[in-house]
């Protein structure tokens with residue numbers, strides 16, 4: 587009788603986010619049935635109601651924005667052999683981290699008005715600010731193929747390593763016209779590659795959703811902004827969208 591190889595048990599969890607990365611996962615699974623043959627999904631609130639705490643790989647989407655998130659995240663970490671940050675919110679704090687450095691009580695009042703006291707919303711942090719993370723799938727939302735590649739690598743016992751060169755490299759390989767030559771701005775020079783420079787390829791400046799490379803030359807990018815008639819404030823505003831948490835960390 588043919589032996590049956592046990593399937594890897596995988597689970598998905600969401601914290602503060604739009605849940606778009608889980609949607610991307612659901613989309614990827616519909617077109618990669620081979621992956622569904624290799625794994626058993628035991629927790630995935632967006633697509634099923636069954637739940638189990640017995641899993642090998644946990645994919646965590648969303649950032650930590652409440653003190654109560656920490657205890658929940660630590661339990662997931664304890665249960666999982668491998669923990670993966672899924673998407674920009676989990677990887678770098680994402681757009682939630684726009685409030686980094688602001689008066690949180692004021693932010694809460696602005697959003698919730700007279701009901702502010704009922705919400706424990708705090709500063710937004712990536713999940714590795716709370717627990718160790720084994721692997722990352724960057725992006726807002728994640729790239730479907732990168733998700734599939736990551737799962738396959740993990741099942742083979744490998745931890746995928748992220749590209750550590752800027753989006754500009756991929757943009758040049760596509761022979762795109764640089765957006766700075768047509769009076770647009772772009773964070774490609776400081777942003778981690780891996781998306782195939784999809785935004786510049788379609789004429790839209792990179793907003794940094796895959797996070798900063800290890801040694802971003804922000805001073806040089808300021809000069810590029812200045813040479814092209816954009817001021818430093820414009821750069822800082824652009825970097826706030828996805829890079830607030832990483833910028834704060836690099837300055838501390």
Ligand code: SF4
Pocket residue numbers: 603604605606607608647648672673674675676680681725726727728
């Ligand atoms: S990274 Fe973007 S798409 Fe994914 S959950 Fe966060 S906001 Fe949504």
Ligand code: SF4
Pocket residue numbers: 753754755757758762763764765766772773774775783786791792
């Ligand atoms: S368009 Fe952006 S990513 Fe492309 S080369 Fe110019 S700065 Fe780099």
Ligand code: SF4
Pocket residue numbers: 725726753777778781782783784785786791792793794795796797
């Ligand atoms: S070009 Fe920039 S903003 Fe667009 S997907 Fe790539 S990293 Fe994200």
